[in-house]
Amino acid sequence: MNDLWVCFAAFSVAAAVSLFLTPKTIRWALALKVVAHPGARKIHKEPIPSWGGVAVMIGFVAGLIPTLIRGERPDPTLFATLVGLVGIGLLGTLDDAKGLRPLVKLMGQILVAVLPVAAGLRISFFQNPLGEGYIFLSSFQSFAVTVFWIVLLTNALNLIDGLDGLAAGVSLMAGLTLCFFALSQGPSYLTVAACFAATAGACAGFLPFNLHPAKVFLGDTGAMSLGYLFATLSVSGAVKSVAALSVLAITVLVLAYPIGDTLFAIIRRWLSGKSIFSADRGHLHHRLMDQGLDHPSAVLFLYLLTMTLCLLAFVLGRV
Secondary structure (H helix, E strand, O other), X not given: OOHHHHHHHHHHXXXXXXXXXXXXXXXXXXXXXXXXXXXXXXXXXXXXXXXXXXXHHHHHHHHOHHHHHHOOOOOOOHHHHHHHHHHHHHHHHXXXXXXXXXXXXXXXXXXXXXXXXXXXXXXXXXXXXXXXOEEEOOHHHHHHHHHHHXXXXXXXXXXXXXXXXXXXXXXXXXXXXHHHHHHHOOHHHHHXXXXXXXXXXXXXXXXXXXXXXXXXXXXXXXXXXXXXXXXXXXXXXXXXXXXXXXXXXHHHHHOHHHHHHHHHHHHHHHHXXXXXXXXXXXXXXXXXXXXXXXXXXXXXXXXXXXXXXXXXXXXXXXX
């Protein structure tokens, strides 16, 4: 089985499992009262089950089976990454079910991020933006930068999950783009590529139930898990490979919309004298709807934006 077929199998298995489990998560969410209620910042007008992320998480894990059958030796940090995935899923479930204070949730995200970083998943150097060569980080700098990156992306995907199908659709396109780019880096990146394929597949299986009008939401359980996966997978192997640094750079470009939206939200709230944890209607999807776009049109616009960034990343990655 060649590398492309391994990724296709990872995508297909993840999609099938997610498609099968998502209706079940609707029933589970209703039984456990994990439901998103309407509110001033919410677009939906009635309670919606908000535990679909469980199907996405399980679908992702199932999607890794083809690489294990093939006998690929996973990166040693993959186990710690999966443990962290469970941790971020549990944190998201607590928030979906009970509602956590923003600071408590942030502390939980940091603790989860420390797991793969402590196991060796590190951003250890950057390409010098002012010239040739690389800027190498100290052990502490590497630790702090990687934890920040994981927490940033964990929140970035969560913050754009405000319209039906938005976060899952963006993640589907990003996952496929990063899968093909990782494959282009050589056989040593097959596991990373398959993980991106599994991420995309899990989103593909979930989307039919999440498109407008949504029958189920990702919830923090799913949205934070997707951000966590993109962050950790993009760093995988970076401590020893320049190619991994390229995967990291392409991830920044592919996910420039959610990353930029999150950073702008922090700056906007800070300049206005508000807590950076305070909720508002300043996100790009809110602004598009305030300008008169209806729900599907706003999502389509942001899909096209993401698709453009993915195509640009693909072209630049081939240069």
